[in-house]
Amino acid sequence: MSEGESNTPIKYLSEDTQTLCQRCKIEKAILISRKEHFCHNCFIRFIRGKQRKQMLDDRYKVRYGPAAEKFGTQKVLLALSGGVSSLVLLDVMSSLLQEQYKSHKGKQGFELVILNVDEFDLEALDRHVNDILPQLVSRYAPIEVDYKVLSLESYIIDQNMLQKVLLSKDFTALQSSIELDKEYTVTDILKLCPNKSSVEDLLTIMYDELILRTAYLEGCETIIYGHSMTRIANEIIALTVKGRGSNIYQAISDHTVHFRGKEFSILFPLRDVLYAEVVAYANLEDLKEFEVKSTVVKSKITKNLTIRDLTTNYFSQLDATGYASTASTVVKTGEKLGAPQVSHEMGSCQICGVYIYQDAKEWLRRITVNDAAPVETEEEKEYVELYKETFGNPEEADVTNSKPVNICYGCIVTLGGVKQDTGFVWPVKNKEEDGERPLSNIYSFNKQDILDEYILTDDEDEEGEVVDGQHI
Amino acid sequence: MGFKVKVEFLGGLDVISGGVREHKLTIPLEEGEATVKDLIENITKTIIADPKDIPVFIEDDTVRPGILVLINDTDWELEGMEDYVLESGDVFTFTSTLHGG
């Protein structure tokens, strides 16, 4: 895809440009961003400044005295996919830690933990993220960055939680227990999805929860995502399209989430940085060599794409056609949104966990009539009889062992079109107790494992002690 | 060799065929061998007057979203869409659902 170097919000200046940087007025400018000429260092500082502004809270600063006691050791979990944005976020965060380290004699405001949910097979990536991690992390010495790699499969904590879910013609979702003659993997579940956009939607739900679980296990109070402004705008439109508009105000704002009795801050520190600026930063800081990409070229045929593919393409087209300011407009609009009114208490969705503001199935029933026109002629009556003989009476479907699932509009849409015979399988959130199942042994790799592989003969390292990345 | 089908352009789509709404089209293939894909190709070659109008009708090698296709008055989505096998005497109706409401 042409991320269009020419017409995007960033304009690169040619080597022989003599214009000076408007910030330092010393160095030669190398690019124009937001109508301003920047040199290399000033542009990097400019982008880093955007993150600093988003994380001004005391808990991310080096603390002394009472403040130090109040906050204890803060840990920040960074969700890293290996894409440009998360690499840039890592770089920006590490630079902050390095500055703190320098000016506070080796002290730092927080500890950084990287979490990667392994998408190697799913997205057909060109390499494993855990292969780049040691070298990537070593860039930021003497800062120590811990990392964990999580298999998507760990989303299913316990096979006993899995329920068969079916959506009836009148939009009621029903769950029933499944015969455990086989184990379901996440991959199996995704195969039951009616289309690619549904897969994409469910993956988002899984990633978010896996990241939360890791934050819980690692004692991280803060979770940060690398979403650029462009990505957040894209997310706002995609949520709208998926029927999840009521959740925009939460999903794209810096907010807190309660999970297993703890509170987590979720932040998007690059929310003021355009995607084109993220790419420019990655180029300037030599992060591109670490970028992990899919080996599959995105189809050009609309039918093969997902909702997020289409909205992503839309925003890059806007960038290229002179409507680049749209992303910022959309984000500003999204940030003004609040919680919709609730007519009566609906609880949370048992599939994705969001708060439900309106009975979605009632809404859908009123605008989706299922009454047939009268059967009149003899021929028509014969067809009805023939149909019943062959397929059984559709009105007598077996729902005896089923119980209803509280489901939000977005999940009804995602499950729409699931085949009635196979049904859908999901760890339905039934009781609080599910939320208390132990979350042990979820990592497929952590820093220690990877280091162990490097130190083949010398295996005397003590358990539990984290070895600094630079020692490799 | 070859058989005839009827093609209609409605909902203002006749702009791409010089204002003519109904066309008799000879498909230069054996009956049973040609699909809607061949029909579309044939339409772009023989009916669409101005090549600039092809994108009004085609996108991603198929009929553009927003154009409703009926095969013998039945939604083509029920007939296999591009893979429907043409029969002699079939009527294909292309209607723009875009604005002008």
Next chain:
Amino acid sequence: MTEIKPKKVKLTALCELCHSRKAVMKRPKNLQKLCKECFYKVFETEIHHTIVDAELFKSGDKVAIGASGGKDSTVLASVLKTLNERYNYGLELVLLSIDEGIKGYRDDSLATVKRNQVQYDMPLEIISYRDLYNWTMDEIVSCAGIRSSCTYCGVLRRQALDRGAAKLGINHVVTGHNADDMAETVLMNLLRGDTARLEKSCTILTQSAGSPIKRSKPFKYTYQKEIVLYAHYKKLDYFSTECTYAPEAFRGTARELLKSLEAIRPSCIMDIIYSGEHLVLAPKKKKTTTSYKKNRKNVATPEESEVNADGSVSLKRKTEFKDGNRCEKCGYLSSNRICKACMLLAGLEVDRAKISIDNNTAVDGAAKLTKTLEQLSF
């Protein structure tokens, strides 16, 4: 079209509701395959539900159908007539058409509306921009350029419909805006950051600031595709040509996006509307809470300054139309000193004076319409 000789219908090709007739269409809402009869039934019943749930009409209401001759308003006239008779709404329905003065576009469509008048046995009133404003759209475009044609036309048509309705003693105009239009509006409001209108993107019943005329959209939940199919199967007489003055480029991009999205997930039109109904502005942070609570719905627009390009504001339940203000220029009801139409036209008069000195009618512009309206009647 002649029915095809009775072949054996495969059981899998039967309608999913009645299982007795061959399915002819696939519903974008839920991907159901339906026969013609069941399609008519669900199509009409859903619109009936929409009308009843939103309490759009009372028995004895006189309602004007904004009729363009295009598919949406033609189907609207047909369905409203059917429902009015079937469910005894007790409505008196009137066709109200606007002649914008666009050569080759409006001429033909008005001919269609005139046939509809006979077909549906409804009175028809045609109001022209030329009579009302002493301008045709063609003249406006030649003066103001094609870029803002939709803005002009939108404002002028709105007021023209209002005035036409008012003259006929009607306070409710229904329009053929369909679900696809609603979804497009939701996206456009997000993309343009139009927070003033965001919350009301999906309001079914609206009322312009300073106008006693209500507007509603009974097709709010009706797919464009189904409207076209309904018109096709019922062989309704409608006219279809794109307006000569194409929509502005940015709206075009949103429309393209929507069509692509619909191709991969047909329900997305409904999904966007559902989202749109749940887009709510958060309370403003700086505002004092007391004044905010008093007037919660109006957070975004505390004063009624919000006459945007199409002049719509949401109808607060039981809001009384505040009488009194009239446009100083044309004398028509307006919340501002000069109504939006007069303001736009005043700007144009300056240009027209420059362009055609011999045809200088800069005197009264929209003011002329008060006189014209007095002559309107059935």
